[in-house]
Amino acid sequence: MLHVVGLAKTYLTSQGPLPLFSDVSFDIQPGESVALMGESGCGKSTLLHILAGLEQADHGQVLINQQDLTQLPDRQRAQLRRHYIGVIFQQLNLIPSLSIQDNLAFQARLAGNLDADWLQHLVSTLGLAALLQRYPAQLSGGQQQRVAIGRALLAKTPLLLADEPTGSLDEANAEQVMALMLTLIKETGSSLLMVTHSALLSTQLDRTMILKQGRLS
Numbered sequence: 001m002l003h004v005v006g007l008a009k010t011y012l013t014s015q016g017p018l019p020l021f022s023d024v025s026f027d028i029q030p031g032e033s034v035a036l037m038g039e040s041g042c043g044k045s046t047l048l049h050i051l052a053g054l055e056q057a058d059h060g061q062v063l064i065n066q067q068d069l070t071q072l073p074d075r076q077r078a079q080l081r082r083h084y085i086g087v088i089f090q091q092l093n094l095i096p097s098l099s100i101q102d103n104l105a106f107q108a109r110l111a112g113n114l115d116a117d118w119l120q121h122l123v124s125t126l127g128l129a130a131l132l133q134r135y136p137a138q139l140s141g142g143q144q145q146r147v148a149i150g151r152a153l154l155a156k157t158p159l160l161l162a163d164e165p166t167g168s169l170d171e172a173n174a175e176q177v178m179a180l181m182l183t184l185i186k187e188t189g190s191s192l193l194m195v196t197h198s199a200l201l202s203t204q205l206d207r208t209m210i211l212k213q214g215r216l217s
Protein backbone atom coordinates (compact mmCIF):
# COMPACT_ATOMS: atom_id res chain seq x y z
CA MET A 1 0.00 0.00 0.00
CA LEU A 2 2.67 2.47 1.11
CA HIS A 3 6.32 2.04 0.17
CA VAL A 4 8.76 4.60 1.59
CA VAL A 5 12.40 4.61 0.49
CA GLY A 6 15.31 6.65 1.85
CA LEU A 7 13.40 9.68 3.10
CA ALA A 8 15.54 12.47 4.51
CA LYS A 9 14.58 15.84 5.95
CA THR A 10 16.60 18.70 7.40
CA TYR A 11 15.01 22.05 8.26
CA LEU A 12 17.09 25.13 7.63
CA THR A 13 16.52 27.43 10.60
CA SER A 14 18.00 30.78 11.63
CA GLN A 15 20.15 28.82 14.12
CA GLY A 16 21.47 26.58 11.33
CA PRO A 17 20.43 23.22 9.88
CA LEU A 18 18.14 21.04 12.00
CA PRO A 19 18.52 17.46 10.73
CA LEU A 20 15.42 15.41 11.57
CA PHE A 21 15.88 12.09 9.83
CA SER A 22 17.78 10.43 7.03
CA ASP A 23 17.34 7.17 5.17
CA VAL A 24 13.88 6.38 6.54
CA SER A 25 12.45 3.36 4.71
CA PHE A 26 9.43 1.22 5.50
CA ASP A 27 6.36 -0.45 4.00
CA ILE A 28 2.78 -0.58 5.19
CA GLN A 29 0.67 -3.43 3.87
CA PRO A 30 -3.00 -3.13 2.87
CA GLY A 31 -5.17 -3.19 5.99
CA GLU A 32 -2.18 -2.95 8.34
CA SER A 33 -2.24 -0.52 11.29
CA VAL A 34 1.05 0.92 12.50
CA ALA A 35 1.90 3.23 15.41
CA LEU A 36 4.66 5.83 14.96
CA MET A 37 6.29 6.79 18.26
CA GLY A 38 9.30 8.79 19.38
CA GLU A 39 10.31 11.68 21.60
CA SER A 40 8.71 15.09 21.21
CA GLY A 41 10.39 17.04 18.41
CA CYS A 42 12.00 13.99 16.72
CA GLY A 43 10.09 14.64 13.48
CA LYS A 44 6.99 12.42 13.58
CA SER A 45 4.56 15.10 12.39
CA THR A 46 7.01 16.22 9.71
CA LEU A 47 7.28 12.64 8.44
CA LEU A 48 3.49 12.33 8.35
CA HIS A 49 3.19 15.64 6.48
CA ILE A 50 5.70 14.42 3.89
CA LEU A 51 3.72 11.19 3.44
CA ALA A 52 0.56 13.28 3.00
CA GLY A 53 2.28 15.33 0.27
CA LEU A 54 2.01 18.51 2.34
CA GLU A 55 5.71 18.96 2.99
CA GLN A 56 8.73 18.26 0.79
CA ALA A 57 11.43 15.75 1.64
CA ASP A 58 15.06 16.47 0.77
CA HIS A 59 15.51 12.96 -0.65
CA GLY A 60 13.57 9.77 -0.97
CA GLN A 61 10.43 8.30 -2.43
CA VAL A 62 6.87 7.90 -1.19
CA LEU A 63 5.16 5.31 -3.37
CA ILE A 64 1.39 5.04 -3.17
CA ASN A 65 -0.45 3.06 -5.79
CA GLN A 66 2.92 2.72 -7.55
CA GLN A 67 3.18 6.49 -7.99
CA ASP A 68 5.94 8.51 -6.31
CA LEU A 69 4.14 11.31 -4.49
CA THR A 70 7.37 13.31 -4.21
CA GLN A 71 7.78 13.51 -7.99
CA LEU A 72 4.23 14.33 -9.08
CA PRO A 73 3.22 17.77 -10.34
CA ASP A 74 0.84 19.64 -7.98
CA ARG A 75 -2.38 18.66 -9.72
CA GLN A 76 -1.61 14.96 -9.88
CA ARG A 77 -0.35 14.98 -6.31
CA ALA A 78 -3.64 16.54 -5.20
CA GLN A 79 -5.55 13.87 -7.14
CA LEU A 80 -3.54 11.06 -5.57
CA ARG A 81 -4.09 12.51 -2.09
CA ARG A 82 -7.81 12.92 -2.66
CA HIS A 83 -8.33 9.32 -3.71
CA TYR A 84 -5.75 7.48 -1.64
CA ILE A 85 -4.98 9.38 1.57
CA GLY A 86 -7.16 10.42 4.49
CA VAL A 87 -5.57 12.62 7.16
CA ILE A 88 -6.43 13.48 10.74
CA PHE A 89 -4.17 16.27 11.96
CA GLN A 90 -3.20 17.29 15.48
CA GLN A 91 -5.01 20.58 14.84
CA LEU A 92 -8.04 18.76 13.31
CA ASN A 93 -8.53 21.53 10.70
CA LEU A 94 -12.33 21.48 10.67
CA ILE A 95 -13.70 24.30 8.53
CA PRO A 96 -15.26 26.85 10.93
CA SER A 97 -17.81 28.24 8.45
CA LEU A 98 -19.27 24.83 7.53
CA SER A 99 -21.78 22.82 9.56
CA ILE A 100 -20.68 19.45 10.94
CA GLN A 101 -22.68 17.75 8.18
CA ASP A 102 -20.81 19.73 5.49
CA ASN A 103 -17.46 19.30 7.23
CA LEU A 104 -18.00 15.54 7.19
CA ALA A 105 -18.89 15.44 3.51
CA PHE A 106 -16.22 17.90 2.34
CA GLN A 107 -13.41 15.56 1.34
CA ALA A 108 -15.69 12.85 -0.06
CA ARG A 109 -17.47 15.46 -2.21
CA LEU A 110 -14.11 16.66 -3.55
CA ALA A 111 -13.21 13.07 -4.39
CA GLY A 112 -16.65 12.58 -5.98
CA ASN A 113 -17.34 9.47 -3.92
CA LEU A 114 -19.83 10.51 -1.26
CA ASP A 115 -21.57 7.34 -0.08
CA ALA A 116 -24.74 8.35 1.80
CA ASP A 117 -25.18 4.96 3.50
CA TRP A 118 -21.59 4.94 4.74
CA LEU A 119 -22.00 8.54 5.96
CA GLN A 120 -25.07 7.46 7.90
CA HIS A 121 -23.18 4.52 9.40
CA LEU A 122 -20.25 6.75 10.44
CA VAL A 123 -22.56 9.35 11.95
CA SER A 124 -24.34 6.78 14.09
CA THR A 125 -21.18 4.83 15.05
CA LEU A 126 -19.33 8.01 16.05
CA GLY A 127 -22.37 9.42 17.89
CA LEU A 128 -22.65 12.54 15.73
CA ALA A 129 -26.34 12.46 14.77
CA ALA A 130 -27.40 15.24 17.15
CA LEU A 131 -24.50 17.48 16.12
CA LEU A 132 -24.90 17.65 12.34
CA GLN A 133 -26.41 21.14 12.17
CA ARG A 134 -23.91 22.66 14.61
CA TYR A 135 -20.62 24.39 13.77
CA PRO A 136 -17.14 23.27 14.93
CA ALA A 137 -16.85 26.06 17.54
CA GLN A 138 -20.00 24.72 19.22
CA LEU A 139 -18.48 21.27 19.82
CA SER A 140 -16.26 19.94 22.59
CA GLY A 141 -12.71 18.82 21.79
CA GLY A 142 -13.74 15.17 21.85
CA GLN A 143 -16.74 15.78 19.59
CA GLN A 144 -14.53 17.68 17.13
CA GLN A 145 -12.10 14.79 17.16
CA ARG A 146 -14.87 12.35 16.27
CA VAL A 147 -15.93 14.63 13.39
CA ALA A 148 -12.34 14.76 12.09
CA ILE A 149 -12.18 10.96 12.22
CA GLY A 150 -15.54 10.65 10.44
CA ARG A 151 -14.47 13.08 7.75
CA ALA A 152 -11.23 11.22 7.11
CA LEU A 153 -12.98 7.83 6.97
CA LEU A 154 -15.85 8.95 4.77
CA ALA A 155 -13.85 8.94 1.54
CA LYS A 156 -12.74 5.31 2.27
CA THR A 157 -9.19 6.07 1.19
CA PRO A 158 -6.83 3.08 1.22
CA LEU A 159 -4.42 4.93 3.55
CA LEU A 160 -5.22 6.88 6.69
CA LEU A 161 -2.57 9.11 8.30
CA ALA A 162 -3.41 10.23 11.82
CA ASP A 163 -1.39 12.58 14.02
CA GLU A 164 -2.36 11.95 17.65
CA PRO A 165 -6.04 11.68 16.72
CA THR A 166 -7.06 11.26 20.35
CA GLY A 167 -4.43 13.64 21.75
CA SER A 168 -6.83 16.02 23.48
CA LEU A 169 -8.98 13.33 25.11
CA ASP A 170 -8.65 11.75 28.55
CA GLU A 171 -7.51 8.12 28.63
CA ALA A 172 -10.98 6.54 28.79
CA ASN A 173 -12.34 8.66 25.93
CA ALA A 174 -9.15 8.18 23.90
CA GLU A 175 -9.52 4.41 24.18
CA GLN A 176 -13.17 4.58 23.21
CA VAL A 177 -12.58 6.81 20.15
CA MET A 178 -9.60 4.66 19.18
CA ALA A 179 -11.71 1.50 19.36
CA LEU A 180 -14.34 3.14 17.13
CA MET A 181 -11.70 4.21 14.66
CA LEU A 182 -10.16 0.72 14.48
CA THR A 183 -13.57 -0.90 14.02
CA LEU A 184 -14.40 1.45 11.16
CA ILE A 185 -10.99 0.98 9.53
CA LYS A 186 -11.49 -2.78 9.57
CA GLU A 187 -14.72 -2.20 7.64
CA THR A 188 -12.99 -0.09 4.94
CA GLY A 189 -9.85 -2.25 4.86
CA SER A 190 -7.71 0.93 5.01
CA SER A 191 -4.13 0.96 6.26
CA LEU A 192 -3.40 3.24 9.20
CA LEU A 193 -0.24 5.07 10.23
CA MET A 194 -0.83 6.81 13.52
CA VAL A 195 1.47 9.06 15.52
CA THR A 196 0.89 8.53 19.22
CA HIS A 197 2.62 9.12 22.55
CA SER A 198 0.45 6.47 24.19
CA ALA A 199 2.04 3.04 24.66
CA LEU A 200 -1.42 1.78 25.60
CA LEU A 201 -2.98 2.88 22.30
CA SER A 202 0.00 1.62 20.30
CA THR A 203 -0.63 -1.93 21.57
CA GLN A 204 -4.02 -1.87 19.83
CA LEU A 205 -2.32 -1.55 16.43
CA ASP A 206 -0.55 -4.30 14.47
CA ARG A 207 2.97 -2.97 15.13
CA THR A 208 4.99 0.03 16.29
CA MET A 209 7.82 1.94 14.61
CA ILE A 210 10.03 4.24 16.68
CA LEU A 211 11.78 7.32 15.29
CA LYS A 212 14.92 7.95 17.28
CA GLN A 213 18.02 9.99 16.48
CA GLY A 214 16.92 10.33 12.88
CA ARG A 215 16.38 6.61 12.26
CA LEU A 216 13.37 4.33 12.31
CA SER A 217 13.38 1.07 14.23
Ligand SMILES: Nc1ncnc2c1ncn2[C@@H]1O[C@H](COP(=O)(O)OP(=O)(O)OP(=O)(O)O)[C@@H](O)[C@H]1O
Pocket (backbone or CB within 6 Å): 011, 012, 013, 018, 020, 038, 039, 040, 041, 042, 043, 044, 045, 046, 047
Ligand atom coordinates in the same frame (compact mmCIF):
# COMPACT_ATOMS: atom_id res chain seq x y z
N1 LIG B 1 8.65 24.55 9.23
C1 LIG B 1 9.61 24.32 10.13
N2 LIG B 1 10.78 25.00 10.06
C2 LIG B 1 11.77 24.74 10.95
N3 LIG B 1 11.70 23.83 11.95
C3 LIG B 1 10.57 23.14 12.05
C4 LIG B 1 9.45 23.35 11.16
N4 LIG B 1 8.45 22.50 11.52
C5 LIG B 1 8.91 21.80 12.59
N5 LIG B 1 10.16 22.19 12.91
C6 LIG B 1 11.01 21.62 13.97
O1 LIG B 1 11.29 20.28 13.60
C7 LIG B 1 11.31 19.44 14.77
C8 LIG B 1 10.36 18.29 14.57
O2 LIG B 1 9.00 18.76 14.60
P1 LIG B 1 7.78 17.74 14.51
O3 LIG B 1 6.55 18.52 14.73
O4 LIG B 1 7.89 16.93 13.28
O5 LIG B 1 8.08 16.79 15.79
P2 LIG B 1 7.18 15.68 16.50
O6 LIG B 1 8.05 14.48 16.68
O7 LIG B 1 5.91 15.49 15.76
O8 LIG B 1 6.91 16.38 17.90
P3 LIG B 1 5.67 16.24 18.94
O9 LIG B 1 5.69 14.81 19.43
O10 LIG B 1 6.05 17.22 20.02
O11 LIG B 1 4.42 16.62 18.21
C9 LIG B 1 10.97 20.35 15.95
O12 LIG B 1 12.19 20.69 16.58
C10 LIG B 1 10.32 21.54 15.32
O13 LIG B 1 10.56 22.70 16.09
